[in-house]
Amino acid sequence: MTETNEWQLEKERLAYVRNELQARLAELEPQVEGLADQATEIRKRFWEEVTINTGSYTDFEEAFYTINQQARVLAERERGHKLLVQQWKNVNRLLPLPYFGRIDFKEKGLGFTEPIYIGVSSFTDKEGLNFLIYDWRTPIASLYYDYGSGTADYETPMGKIEGTVELKRQFQIQDGQLLGMFDASETIGDAMLQEVLSKGANSQMRSIVATIQKEQNAIIRDDRSRMLIVQGAAGSGKTSAALQRVAYLLYKHRQTIKADQMVLFSPNPMFASYISTVLPELGEENIQQTTFQEYLNYWLGSSLSPEDPLDQIEYVLTAGAEPDYTARMEGIRYKASAEFMKALKNYGEWLGHEGLNFIGIRFREREFITSAQMKAQFSTYDVHLPLPSRILLLQEWLLKQLSVLEQQERQADWVEEELNYLDTDDYADAYGKLHKEKAVFEVAEQYAARENAGKHPDLDEGSFDFLEREEELLRRKIVKQTFKPLRQRVRKFKFVNVQSAYEQLFVDSAAYQERTNGATVPPHWDEICTQTKDMLRQNKLFHEDATPYLYVKEIIEGVRINTDIRHVFVDEGQDYSAFQYEYLKKLFPRARMTVLGDFGQAIYMQATELAATDSPIISLYGDKETTLIRLVQSYRSTREIVEFTKAMLPGGDEIVAFDRRDQKPALIRVEAGENERDEFIRSDVEALQKEGFRSIAIITKTAAESHLAYECLREVGVEGLRLITKDTEQFEKGVMVIPVYLAKGVEFDAVLVYDASTVRYGEEYDRKLLYTVCTRAMHRLNLYTSKDWSPFLQALPENLYDVKNV
Ligand SMILES: Nc1ncnc2c1ncn2[C@@H]1O[C@H](COP(=O)(O)OP(=O)(O)OP(=O)(O)O)[C@@H](O)[C@H]1O
Numbered sequence: 067m068t069e070t071n072e073w074q075l076e077k078e079r080l081a082y083v084r085n086e087l088q089a090r091l092a093e094l095e096p097q098v099e100g101l102a103d104q105a106t107e108i109r110k111r112f113w114e115e116v117t118i119n120t121g122s123y124t125d126f127e128e129a130f131y132t133i134n135q136q137a138r139v140l141a142e143r144e145r146g147h148k149l150l151v152q153q154w155k156n157v158n159r160l161l162p163l164p165y166f167g168r169i170d171f172k173e174k175g176l177g178f179t180e181p182i183y184i185g186v187s188s189f190t191d192k193e194g195l196n197f198l199i200y201d202w203r204t205p206i207a208s209l210y211y212d213y214g215s216g217t218a219d220y221e222t223p224m225g226k227i228e229g230t231v232e233l234k235r236q237f238q239i240q241d242g243q244l245l246g247m248f249d250a251s252e253t254i255g256d257a258m259l260q261e262v263l264s265k266g267a268n269s270q271m272r273s274i275v276a277t278i279q280k281e282q283n284a285i286i287r288d289d290r291s292r293m294l295i296v297q298g299a300a301g302s303g304k305t306s307a308a309l310q311r312v313a314y315l316l317y318k319h320r321q322t323i324k325a326d327q328m329v330l331f332s333p334n335p336m337f338a339s340y341i342s343t344v345l346p347e348l349g350e351e352n353i354q355q356t357t358f359q360e361y362l363n364y365w366l367g368s369s370l371s372p373e374d375p376l377d378q379i380e381y382v383l384t385a386g387a388e389p390d391y392t393a394r395m396e397g398i399r400y401k402a403s404a405e406f407m408k409a410l411k412n413y414g415e416w417l418g419h420e421g422l423n424f425i426g427i428r429f430r431e432r433e434f435i436t437s438a439q440m441k442a443q444f445s446t447y448d449v450h451l452p453l454p455s456r457i458l459l460l461q462e463w464l465l466k467q468l469s470v471l472e473q474q475e476r477q478a479d480w481v482e483e484e485l486n487y488l489d490t491d492d493y494a495d496a497y498g499k500l501h502k503e504k505a506v507f508e509v510a511e512q513y514a515a516r517e518n519a520g521k522h523p524d525l526d527e528g529s530f531d532f533l534e535r536e537e538e539l540l541r542r543k544i545v546k547q548t549f550k551p552l553r554q555r556v557r558k559f560k561f562v563n564v565q566s567a568y569e570q571l572f573v574d575s576a577a578y579q580e581r582t583n584g585a586t587v588p589p590h591w592d593e594i595c596t597q598t599k600d601m602l603r604q605n606k607l608f609h610e611d612a613t614p615y616l617y618v619k620e621i622i623e624g625v626r627i628n629t630d631i632r633h634v635f636v637d638e639g640q641d642y643s644a645f646q647y648e649y650l651k652k653l654f655p656r657a658r659m660t661v662l663g664d665f666g667q668a669i670y671m672q673a674t675e676l677a678a679t680d681s682p683i684i685s686l687y688g689d690k691e692t693t694l695i696r697l698v699q700s701y702r703s704t705r706e707i708v709e710f711t712k713a714m715l716p717g718g719d720e721i722v723a724f725d726r727r728d729q730k731p732a733l734i735r736v737e738a739g740e741n742e743r744d745e746f747i748r749s750d751v752e753a754l755q756k757e758g759f760r761s762i763a764i765i766t767k768t769a770a771e772s773h774l775a776y777e778c779l780r781e782v783g784v785e786g787l788r789l790i791t792k793d794t795e796q797f798e799k800g801v802m803v804i805p806v807y808l809a810k811g812v813e814f815d816a817v818l819v820y821d822a823s824t825v826r827y828g829e830e831y832d833r834k835l836l837y838t839v840c841t842r843a844m845h846r847l848n849l850y851t852s853k854d855w856s857p858f859l860q861a862l863p864e865n866l867y868d869v870k871n872v
Contacts, residue, residue, distance in 0.1 A: 073247070076237070080244050083164050083183075083198050086191065087157050094154045098147075156187040159349060163239045164189070165199050166276035169210045170233035171218070179232055184210050186275060187349055202275045203317040210234065211283035214250060236276070256725070263701055263726055267761040267815045267844050269799045270343045273313075274306045282307040285660075285695055286314045292691035295639075295684065296662040297677035299721040300711070300841035301702025304662040305811060308635050309341060311660065313348040315633060323632050325351040330635040331358055331650075334376070336790075337637075337811050340797045353635075358646060362612045365619075365626070370565070370605050372612040375670070376769075376792045379807050382671060383768045383835075393593035394608075395671065400588040401610040402643035402672030404682055409578075409585035410614060413571060414621035416581040418453040421570060422622070423563040427464070427552060430480065434552075435467055440561060454624035457562060464556045472549045476541045484544045485537070492540065499539060564619045565602060568611075571618075572598045610672065613645050620652075631657045638811060639663030643672035644682035651686055659687075666715050667838045669807060700841075702813050704728040707847050710866045711840045714833060714858050731840070731847040733822075733859065734870045743852045744782045746872065747818055750848060751784055751801055759815035759846065761799045765839045766820045767827065769805045775820045776803045806839045817843035819850060827856035 165185035172179040188201040200207050205222045209231060212218070219228040236258050238246035248257045259277045278286065285307040288294050298304040312328060325345075330353055332338045338355040345352045362372050382398070385391050400406055413421075424440035426433050443463055447456040475481070555561065571578060572595035575587045588594070601608055607615055620626065631654045636642060639661035642650075650659065661683060665675045675681055677694055684692050699722045700708045708723035710731045715721075734750075736743040747764065754762055764779065766772045769791065776789040790804040797812065803820075819839055827836045836858055840847055849859065 168235040173229040271341045273347045286311045291693035293687040294660045295694045298697030301700040302697035309344040328353040328633040333638045372607040373609040378609040393590035396590045397594040398610045398671040409582040412583035423566045636661045640668040641670045706730045731867045761814045762801045762816045763814040764803045764818045816846035818848045822849040823851040823853040
């Protein structure tokens with residue numbers, strides 16, 4: 067068969083499938099509309115017509131069954147409706163691009179070859195017997211991602227299927243038109259990947275289903291590990307793979323897992339918005355997204371405000387000259403360590419024996435229950451009971467004490483006073499209640515009368531004293547309302563002084579050792595103690611204290627868990643401490659975890675090396691339940707940029723560039739000074755825009771530098787410039803100034819490093835920062851300075867960049 071013949075056949079098949087899709091759409095449309103109307107129809111009547119008549123029990127029972135029956139009919143219809151709407155949406159998504167790949171597979175033992183067409187969702191012929199398109203997540207579709215032609219196999223729930231791939235083909239289809247097709251022999255044809263990667267950066271991330279690579283497919287389809295760790299170079303598709311993995315899991319386990327049972331921890335809210343379009347594009351609902359900070363804020367409540375991690379990093383990067391800097395750095399390191407966690411575990415013992423303090427319950431300027439009374443009561447409990455159990459006992463005791471006090475308080479003078487301030491509604495309410503009570507009272511009287519047959523009960527009005535009972539009722543109500551917040555505080559464990567429990571750790575070295583069963587005291591401990599206590603006294607917490615603080619809180623009050631969540635995803639996983647991982651494990655006991663990160667981009671002090679043999683993440687669930695996958699191929703940047711950036715990292719040799727070519731990175735040194743440098747940046751931005759690049763980022767090391775750069779560049783007339791700060795929520799295309807830690811995870815057509823001098827990136831610590839900055843670039847990378855180049859650039863082989871001295 068000639069090539070043109072093949073082309074013709076594929077064109078015809080595409081036209082046939084599109085016809086079928088159109089026909090299905092025409093069939094579905096009236097049904098979808100009709101059903102939508104019916105459902106609202108029933109629902110409307112449902113609310114309008116069903117009222118609950120509680121006059122008698124039988125009426126109530128009847129009403130209950132009517133509601134139940136109607137609700138069931140409605141649910142059934144809605145389920146059917148949802149399914150039809152889903153189908154209708156799928157067909158609509160398929161129409162412009164029904165499939166992107168084909169694989170001809172001959173199953174072992176069968177005498178024929180079946181062509182399998184792969185798209186973003188499955189579609190069958192009218193009879194429902196033949197798949198015209200297979201969803202990319204079906205077991206057979208994995209052949210497309212894992213094999214070239216030759217022997218191949220794939221897993222199904224029934225076991226392994228073996229056979230031969232006889233053809234593998236990719237299609238370029240746009241608006242239903244076949245524009246190109248490539249037969250791939252080995253991996254998925256580079257031609258298509260080239261085409262996808264050479265496009266401009268988007269303000270939001272796109273799905274990559276048509277070009278998923280074999281090693282990424284392994285991440286997407288891993289369904290065995292309790293913990294899946296992905297260590298991948300910058301731009302190797304970690305975030306992309308994570309999102310396609312979510313779509314895969316939602317598809318494979320659609321009967322058991324829903325989108326709201328998955329949660330993704332992302333580095334900042336802006337990043338969350340950057341990736342929010344991928345899942346809807348794949349026909350799935352978005353999963354819950356949060357940041358660790360949001361979680362901390364939630365649990366620490368309003369009493370303490372933890373520092374934003376972005377403020378912490380800004381301090382780390384800018385405050386080097388401050389006198390307390392060294393101690394703070396040591397504190398950040400130590401408080402993220404496994405050593406500190408162990409010390410805290412031991413500290414829990416000490417707290418349980420002697421260290422715990424309580425907060426007395428005060429009411430109307432009176433000490434109702436003093437902290438000393440609580441301590442005394444607490445000391446009566448068996449010390450062998452776990453601390454949280456003893457706290458629960460104390461809570462119970464306190465609630466009982468409050469009940470007794472509440473009763474006594476009803477006769478207090480202040481209640482009398484409050485009675486005078488009640489409004490008419492309160493009286494009306496009491497009156498209504500008393501009437502009901504009276505009815506009950508009379509029934510009871512009659513009942514008693516029947517019991518004492520012969521005797522005549524006294525049923526006159528006087529035996530039910532309205533006035534007396536009304537006052538009693540209102541007093542009870544007033545006191546109850548006033549006691550409500552007290553009870554709530556007790557229920558929320560506010561009687562435990564967690565702040566003092568945490569603060570007692572930071573007295574001095576001797577006390578620390580004594581209370582933690584001999585933990586090794588880190589250097590600068592006295593200063594660390596002072597810094598920590600100073601913050602606590604202002605009701606604030608350093609970011610590095612927030613997780614340990616919660617840990618201590620839970621040692622005392624018991625562990626919080628969420629058993630609904632089945633999958634936890636952590637992106638930029640190198641930025642979380644061992645401590646935080648322990649925490650996540652405890653918080654989500656029924657979840658599997660996927661952690662994606664790159665140690666080469668570890669720019670926080672508490673960073674964790676994901677792939678090291680002694681990595682705390684690997685030991686979290688143990689070797690047996692953990693899978694580690696390494697991604698070394700980088701897709702985001704051109705070959706020139708990858709060669710340049712990987713040479714900055716020790717061990718960067720293993721990173722492999724994808725063969726997409728463009729200019730080498732440019733090192734532009736403006737000797738005349740910083741003002742002139744800004745002028746050059748302006749003209750370079752204009753030139754890049756003329757070339758058609760739409761997303762251009764001028765990246766700085768810190769937020770402070772960003773502000774400065776923004777002002778200077780605006781002054782020299784860079785048009786449409788935007789400043790991205792930690793409060794920016796949405797990512798948009800255009801020209802922007804952004805600090806590196808906010809640019810993490812995202813990409814730009816062109817990156818301009820505002821100041822790549824030794825002043826900015828001179829310390830060893832800055833190496834990864836500079837690497838992270840430069841790896842944000844897809845097509846172009848320019849670095850500027852008016853001083854000496856950073857040592858990490860000076861060390862690069864000269865053939866990796868172009869120099870411009872102006
Ligand atoms: N298989 C693929 N097909 C097409 N594009 C891909 C593929 N894999 C990755 N990409 C593209 O490469 C770029 C980088 O991907 P992604 O952001 O997922 O990488 P990452 O490993 O999370 O990067 P980083 O660690 O630097 O944040 C994106 O534009 C993504 O669309």
